[in-house]
Amino acid sequence: MLKKMVLSVAVAMLAVSVVQAPASADPGFTPSRTDFVGVGSDTTQDVVNALAAAYNKRKPANRLASFNATGSATFTPKAGLPKRARVVGSSNGIKALQADTEGAYDFARSSRAKKTDGTEATLTFYAFAQDGVTWAVNYNSFAPKNLKKSQLANIFKCSSSARYWDQVGGKKNGKKRVAIRPWLPQAGSGTRSFFLGAIGLTDAQVGSCVNQKASNIENDGKKVGTNRAVIAPFSIGQWVAQAIYGKNDRHGKLVLGRIAGVSPTTGKITISKKGAVKGKNIRLNASDFPRQHLRLVYNVVRNEEAAKFEPIFGQTGYLCDQTKIIRAYGFEPIGGGCGAIS
Incomplete structure (x- = not known):
């Protein structure tokens, strides 16, 4: 069991060392029946794709094949x-x-994380990195730079106290009030469920003003659109990977917002008048960002097959040694917590 989430990084750590990794995509081969195939999260697909490509260069007997959450309709x-x-x-x-x-x-x-209601008792969850989730808006949004947890909850409940941006510290469009347009990823999204939990909401409490179409894909600014009134949850790690390091970049013109006055990233970010993003020493702010908005990310296997995945996902396995790749894709390594199971 993972007893403690790693929430801080050493001050003396060097800036991210961006390693050369293949472009994020489905595996470039048809897996054999003995290869290890993975599917699921959009948030971790790019980093797991890169880790799988690096692992496969070792020519293992069982290759890793990670299929994207988006792409062709079938595979x-x-x-x-x-x-x-x-x-x-x-x-x-x-x-x-x-x-x-x-x-x-x-x-x-x-x-x-693993559900605690017993429905996933036959599965083993291997933690491998840290991420966080905050809110994102277009760079020229009417939104303020900071929102409180209570304000976020009211926005996604469609509360009468948070229907317009000027009600939560944002701007009007001249003299005209601007209605907030909340957006959520599709049902089944880990980012959706985590974000709602972090702001204290259940799916049943999401308001009717929220765009939550089945076609909404998490961490994709092009899906969110360019409306200056829209607000959506976004993985901090994914945004850093896309906007700062250009990894499978689909962030569009979205920028991340502060929660309770705390920035989701460290380092200095500059945004041009056209929404182009530049940054130096940009990392997930694992030290100060509100704890409830920080999370671990996992690879999941069946209990009866966990032993054969220990050399890959376990504490002394391959993934836990790949800190450069993990940082290059915006996530934070978790030291001794890597490979811990739940």
Whole structure:
């Protein structure tokens, strides 16, 4: 069991060393029946793709094959198996792993923790990095730079006290009030469930003003759109990877907001008049950002197969040594917490 979330980083650590890694995409090969295939979280797909590509250069007997949450409508998980629908989101990846009877899936990427209601008792969750979730708006938004947890809750409840940006410290468009347009990713998204939990809401409390279409994909500014009134949750690690390091960049013109006056990132970010982002020494602010908005991310396997994944996902396994790749994709290594299971 993971007893403690690692929430701080040493002051003396060097700036992120960006390693050269292949472009994030589905694996460039059709996995064999003995390869290890993973599906699920959009948040961790890029970093796991890069880790898998690096691992496969070692020519292991069982290659890692990580399939994106987005892409073609169908894909072939392993040679000899029929095509099937793309698996989108942490919960859907976990369900696909649980329901699999053909040996199509071997692990699931998850940006949420293991459920405590017993429905995932047959699964082992391996923690491998730290992330956080905050709110994002377009660079020229009417939103303020800072929002409190209570204000975020009211926005996504569609409360009458938070229907317009000027009610929560934002701006009017001249003399005209600007209605807030909240946006959430699809059901099954780990980022969606984590963000709602962090601001104290359940799915049932989400208001009718919220755009929560099934086609909404997390951490994708192009899906969120360019409306100056929109607000959406966004993985801090994904935003750093995309906006700062250009990893599978789809952040559009979204920028991250502060919570309770605390920035989600360290370092200095500059934003041009056209929304271009530049930054130096940009990292997840694991030391000061509100604890409830920080999370661990995981790879999930079946309990009976955990032993064969220990050399990959375990505390002395391959992934836990790859701190440069993890940082290059915006996430924070978790030291001795890496490979801990729940």
